[in-house]
Amino acid sequence: MRPRRRRIALVAAGAAVLVAPAAAAAHVTPAPLVLPGADALAARDSALAAAAAWRGTLEAFRAPQLPTPGDSESVILMLADPPAVAADAGDRAAAAAAVTAGQDEVIPVLESLGATVTFRYRVLVNAIGVRLPAGRLEALAALPEVTAVVPVGFLAPAQAAGPGEPSPLPGANWRRPDAPIDTGADGPAHIALIDAGVDTSHPWLGGGLGPTFPVIGGWDLVDGDPDPSPDPADPAGEAHGTQMASLVLRSAALEGLGPADRPRLLAYRVVAREPVGGRLRPLARTDRVLAALEHAVDPDGDGDPSDTAEVILLGLAAGFEGTGADPVAAALAAADRAGATVVAPAGNDGPTFTRPGSVGGPAAGPTVIAVGGVSEPVAPRTAHLDARLGPAAARLGPLPLMGAPSRGDPLPVAVLRDDAGVSQGGAPEDFRTPEGVSRVTGALVVVSRGDAPIGETAARAAEAGAAALALWDEDGAGAFPAIPGTSGMPIPVVGLGAAQGTALVRLAGTTPDVRVSVAETPPAAAAPAVASFSSWGPTIDGRQKPDLVAPAVDRPAAWPGRGPDGGPQTAPLTGTSAAAAQTAAIALRVRIDRPELGPRAVHSLMVQAGRPLAGVPAARQGAGVAALPTGGALRTEPAIVTSVRRGGDWTAELTLTDLAGGGGPYTVLFAGAAGETVVARDVALPPSGRRALAAALPGGTGHLVVRDGEGHLLARTPVLPLRPAGAAPDALGVPEVRADAGLAEVRVTLGLLRRADGRVRSVRLSGVRLALVPAGGGAPLPVAGAGQRASWPAGTYRFLVARRLASGLDAPAGRYRLRVTATSPDGAVLRRTSAPFPLG
Numbered sequence: 001m002r003p004r005r006r007r008i009a010l011v012a013a014g015a016a017v018l019v020a021p022a023a024a025a026a027h028v029t030p031a032p033l034v035l036p037g038a039d040a041l042a043a044r045d046s047a048l049a050a051a052a053a054w055r056g057t058l059e060a061f062r063a064p065q066l067p068t069p070g071d072s073e074s075v076i077l078m079l080a081d082p083p084a085v086a087a088d089a090g091d092r093a094a095a096a097a098a099v100t101a102g103q104d105e106v107i108p109v110l111e112s113l114g115a116t117v118t119f120r121y122r123v124l125v126n127a128i129g130v131r132l133p134a135g136r137l138e139a140l141a142a143l144p145e146v147t148a149v150v151p152v153g154f155l156a157p158a159q160a161a162g163p164g165e166p167s168p169l170p171g172a173n174w175r176r177p178d179a180p181i182d183t184g185a186d187g188p189a190h191i192a193l194i195d196a197g198v199d200t201s202h203p204w205l206g207g208g209l210g211p212t213f214p215v216i217g218g219w220d221l222v223d224g225d226p227d228p229s230p231d232p233a234d235p236a237g238e239a240h241g242t243q244m245a246s247l248v249l250r251s252a253a254l255e256g257l258g259p260a261d262r263p264r265l266l267a268y269r270v271v272a273r274e275p276v277g278g279r280l281r282p283l284a285r286t287d288r289v290l291a292a293l294e295h296a297v298d299p300d301g302d303g304d305p306s307d308t309a310e311v312i313l314l315g316l317a318a319g320f321e322g323t324g325a326d327p328v329a330a331a332l333a334a335a336d337r338a339g340a341t342v343v344a345p346a347g348n349d350g351p352t353f354t355r356p357g358s359v360g361g362p363a364a365g366p367t368v369i370a371v372g373g374v375s376e377p378v379a380p381r382t383a384h385l386d387a388r389l390g391p392a393a394a395r396l397g398p399l400p401l402m403g404a405p406s407r408g409d410p411l412p413v414a415v416l417r418d419d420a421g422v423s424q425g426g427a428p429e430d431f432r433t434p435e436g437v438s439r440v441t442g443a444l445v446v447v448s449r450g451d452a453p454i455g456e457t458a459a460r461a462a463e464a465g466a467a468a469l470a471l472w473d474e475d476g477a478g479a480f481p482a483i484p485g486t487s488g489m490p491i492p493v494v495g496l497g498a499a500q501g502t503a504l505v506r507l508a509g510t511t512p513d514v515r516v517s518v519a520e521t522p523p524a525a526a527a528p529a530v531a532s533f534s535s536w537g538p539t540i541d542g543r544q545k546p547d548l549v550a551p552a553v554d555r556p557a558a559w560p561g562r563g564p565d566g567g568p569q570t571a572p573l574t575g576t577s578a579a580a581a582q583t584a585a586i587a588l589r590v591r592i593d594r595p596e597l598g599p600r601a602v603h604s605l606m607v608q609a610g611r612p613l614a615g616v617p618a619a620r621q622g623a624g625v626a627a628l629p630t631g632g633a634l635r636t637e638p639a640i641v642t643s644v645r646r647g648g649d650w651t652a653e654l655t656l657t658d659l660a661g662g663g664g665p666y667t668v669l670f671a672g673a674a675g676e677t678v679v680a681r682d683v684a685l686p687p688s689g690r691r692a693l694a695a696a697l698p699g700g701t702g703h704l705v706v707r708d709g710e711g712h713l714l715a716r717t718p719v720l721p722l723r724p725a726g727a728a729p730d731a732l733g734v735p736e737v738r739a740d741a742g743l744a745e746v747r748v749t750l751g752l753l754r755r756a757d758g759r760v761r762s763v764r765l766s767g768v769r770l771a772l773v774p775a776g777g778g779a780p781l782p783v784a785g786a787g788q789r790a791s792w793p794a795g796t797y798r799f800l801v802a803r804r805l806a807s808g809l810d811a812p813a814g815r816y817r818l819r820v821t822a823t824s825p826d827g828a829v830l831r832r833t834s835a836p837f838p839l840g
Helices: 040-056 089-112 137-141 235-249 286-297 327-338 454-463 498-510 576-593 599-609
Strands: 072-079 116-121 127-133 146-151 154-157 190-195 215-220 264-269 271-276 279-285 311-314 341-345 369-374 382-389 392-403 411-415 444-448 468-472 492-496 515-520 548-551 555-559 569-573 634-637 641-646 649-658 666-672 675-683 690-697 702-707 713-721 736-740 743-750 752-756 759-763 765-774 781-784 795-802 814-823 829-833 837-839
Touching: 040 759, 072 089, 072 137, 072 286, 072 327, 089 116, 089 127, 116 286, 127 137, 127 286, 137 146, 137 781, 154 271, 154 286, 190 215, 190 235, 190 286, 190 576, 215 286, 235 264, 235 271, 235 279, 235 555, 235 569, 235 576, 264 286, 279 286, 286 311, 286 327, 311 576, 327 341, 341 576, 341 599, 369 576, 382 492, 392 454, 392 498, 411 498, 444 454, 444 498, 454 468, 468 498, 492 498, 492 515, 548 576, 555 576, 576 599, 599 634, 599 713, 634 702, 634 713, 649 702, 649 713, 666 690, 666 713, 675 690, 675 702, 736 837, 743 765, 743 814, 765 795, 781 795
Parallel strands: 190 264, 190 311, 215 264, 311 341, 341 369, 369 548, 411 444, 444 468, 468 492, 641 713
Antiparallel strands: 072 127, 072 146, 116 127, 154 279, 271 279, 382 392, 382 515, 392 492, 411 515, 555 569, 634 649, 641 649, 649 690, 666 675, 666 702, 702 713, 736 743, 743 795, 752 759, 765 781, 765 814, 814 829, 814 837
C-alpha cells in the first residue's frame, strides 16, 4: 500500500505566480506573496507554500545539479596559470596562445591517466574539460598544474512551468524583425544567447541564419557544429531557446532602430536531453556552458576578446548558491572584464526568508544583472463547484482553477478509489474497469493529490474521457499553483483542500445522482507584484539579489517546428528567464545608444532606472522593474550599494564615476523614511574621473542620491544592508558505515535544505574530503576529495571505500573510523567522524 501523505520537497520546487489555497470548505480567497494583515509566520508560510506548489504543475524544472553516478566522470580541471583576459587588452591574443601551449604540456599526462579531453578553455578561465573512468579523480588532483577539480553539473532553463498549448501564428502576425544588413565587424551590437537550440526558420526570428538575418550565427556545443538549431527529432524539448530568442528580438526596447543599427544575435546551444532520475530532461552541462561563454567573448577564436558580444544572456539557473571553486562563476566575472554585460534569471525557487536566499548560479555573481519576475496584474483563476440536488443547490469554493476553461455544464461526480482510499490516478488503468471501460466518461473525476505532475494526471483523466478533474490534497496544505493559461492541460482542473475534498466525496457517496458544474470566476484586476516563484534574498556573502525584476508570466514567444497545418506556432513562456530576456534587450539598447559605456556602467544605469513596485520591499525586487535609462551622468559601483553596521552606526563604501564629462563637486544624500539627509558635501570628481567614497548613513535601507551644485538629480541607487550567511555546524552529518570484508559503504549527509518555522534553510558545503583514521591512533589516510573544492548540493551521498587508497597503496587491515571534512560557506571547517568499523 502506497504512502498517503504528499511531501513537498523544496529541493525540487518549481514556481508559483500566486497561490490559491483550498484549506477551508466555505470561502477561501487567493493568497498573494504576502498576506495583508497576517502575522509574519503565516505570511512566510503562505509564500513558501506558493513557491513549492508549482512542483506539482507539469514538471519540476529546476535542475538536478549533479549527474547520476556512472562508470565515467566528467570534470573541469582548473589550472594554475591565468587566462588570457587577465592580460592587458593588447596582449590577450599572445596570452591565449601561451595558455594553449601550457595545456598542450598537460594533456599527454591526462591521457596517460585514461582521461579524454572534451573541452579546452583559455580566454575567460584556464581550464580543461575531461571525461575519465570513475575513481581516478585523485590522480588528476595530484598534478601540480591543477588547482581544482570541479565535477560537471547541470543548469536548467529557468522556466517556471510547462508552456501552454502551442497555437498557430496567424498570417497577419508573421512580422519578422527587420533583418540587419551585413556591415562587418564595425556593424551593430551583438547579443549572445546561451540556452537551448534556436529555430531560426521561425518568422519572429527572421526566417533564416546568416549575416543578413537577425540570428547571424553561433555554435552547437552539444553536437559540435556551427548550426545552433534544436534537435530536429525533438524541437519541443528545446523550445526554451527559440522562445528566449524571440523575446529578445521582438522586444519593445529595440523598436525604432534602423536596419543598420538592429542588433544581431549569436545562438549557443548548450541544452540537451540528459538522463537523470530515470527520465530524460532538458538540461545544460556546465562544461558546455563554459565553452559557450568562451565562444561568446571570442567569436572568431583568435584568443582576443575585443570582438566580444556586448550582452550575454544566459537563460539558465541553478537554485541556491554554493561556495568553493566554480569555473562558470569565474568565467562570468572575467566576461565583465572582457567588456560583456551579463544578464541571467534569478531563478524560480521562491523565497527562503533566511540567509542565504534562493538565488543560485549564475545570477549570484556580483557583475551579473540578476532578474526576478513580476506576476500578472490579475488575480489567480478561481472557480466554484455548484452542486444541484433536485430543487436544492450548494456551492463549494472559491477554488483554485487550472487547465482548460470550464464550459459550466452539469457533470456527474466520479470518485476514483483503490485499496488505500481515494486513488491518485497515477496510471491509465486507474481510470478504467478491468475490462477496459472508462469509469469517468463525461464526469468530474475526483482523485487524491499525489507526487505526479498535475498535467500528467489531467492528461490521463482526459484520455479516459473525463470532462474535468478535482485534485484532493487530503494531507497537504491545500496550496495549488495559479497556472497562467492552460499550460497544455486539456480539461479544467480544480484544487480541493482537506475539508473541501471531504465534503465533495461525502456528497458524491450519499447522493450518487448529484450533478456538479465548474463555474469559473471572472478574472479580477490585481496590483503587480513580485511573482512568488521568483528567487530572491541575499547571496552567501550578503549581497542583494535580484538587481531588477521584469514581467515573467505568459510572455508571448515563438515555438520551434511547425504545427499540424505546416505553419509556425507560438506558446507563452513563464519564468524568470522570460524576465531576463526582456531585461537583456534593454541592456542591449543601452549599449547600442551609448557604445562608449562598459558593462559596469550599463549595470549601474539600469539599476538607477528601475521603477520600484509600490509596497514591495527592495530585498524582493532590487531596484524595481527594468526600464530604459533616460539619463545617466554618474556610475555608482556597486550598482546596489551595500550598507554595513558596525556597533550602532551604518556605513557604506562606493565609487562614483563621471560618465558625462562634467565633473563635480557633488552632494551625496541618503533618502530614507525620514526624507533626505546629507552624508557628504562638495565631493570632488574630475571630468570623466572616479572617486571612492566612504559615507556614514542614518540608516541601512534606502537610496543614495547624488545631486550637482544646482540640486539636479544625477544618480539614485538603492542601499540595502549586508546580510551574510552565518555558520552552519549542523550542515555536515555523522557518516554511517557498513563494512563487509575489504569494502565499506559510507552514507553521509552534506549540506542542508530544510523547511521549518516558515523559513527554508539552505547550506551547500565545499571541499568535501574523506579519510580513514586508524581506530588505535595514527595519521589519517586520504581516501577521496583532494583538490575537489567545488560545492556539493545538499543531499545524502553514498561512497564506497576500499583498502586501496587514492595514492595506489593499500591500507593495512584493521579497525578504522571514517572522517569527513568540509568547508561551510562562512569558511569554517567542519569535521565528523564515524563509529569504528573493521576493514580488511
